[in-house]
Amino acid sequence: MRIESYSLAKDGEKKLSANFRVREFACKDGSNTIFVCDELVQLLQNIRDHFNRPVTITSAYRTVTHNKKVGGSPKSQHLYGTAADIQVKDTPPEFVAQYVETLLPNTGGIGLYPKKSGRAKGWVHVDVRKAKARWKM
Numbered sequence: 001m002r003i004e005s006y007s008l009a010k011d012g013e014k015k016l017s018a019n020f021r022v023r024e025f026a027c028k029d030g031s032n033t034i035f036v037c038d039e040l041v042q043l044l045q046n047i048r049d050h051f052n053r054p055v056t057i058t059s060a061y062r063t064v065t066h067n068k069k070v071g072g073s074p075k076s077q078h079l080y081g082t083a084a085d086i087q088v089k090d091t092p093p094e095f096v097a098q099y100v101e102t103l104l105p106n107t108g109g110i111g112l113y114p115k116k117s118g119r120a121k122g123w124v125h126v127d128v129r130k131a132k133a134r135w136k137m
């Protein structure tokens, strides 16, 4: 596991893999520094290749301030650049979570946020922590 630091201004357009650029991992508060774990990028690319559909990252790296603002857990993996919340085009989050389960059978975090009233779309949280964590909200 290697966590790299990037600058949104300088590296934003840089490709981290075939389908993902640095800017997609930026904190939504617009801050310049971005932390991204290489294993997270590999995981997302694997998901992209498996479904062969666009993957939208709705939240990846978060600063402490932004994480508090969005109600993230104080030890959220998003703070370390090891987590992403994703939506796969035209694919229910349940299918995405099931597939990620096969990639991370004994490690990592998978949080399922099914589509429900008050949520335009569901999403899946994935992270590459060493321990295994699963939840559904």
Ligand SMILES: [Zn+2]
Residues within 6 Å of the ligand: 059, 078, 083, 084, 085, 125, 126
């Ligand atoms: Zn998340």
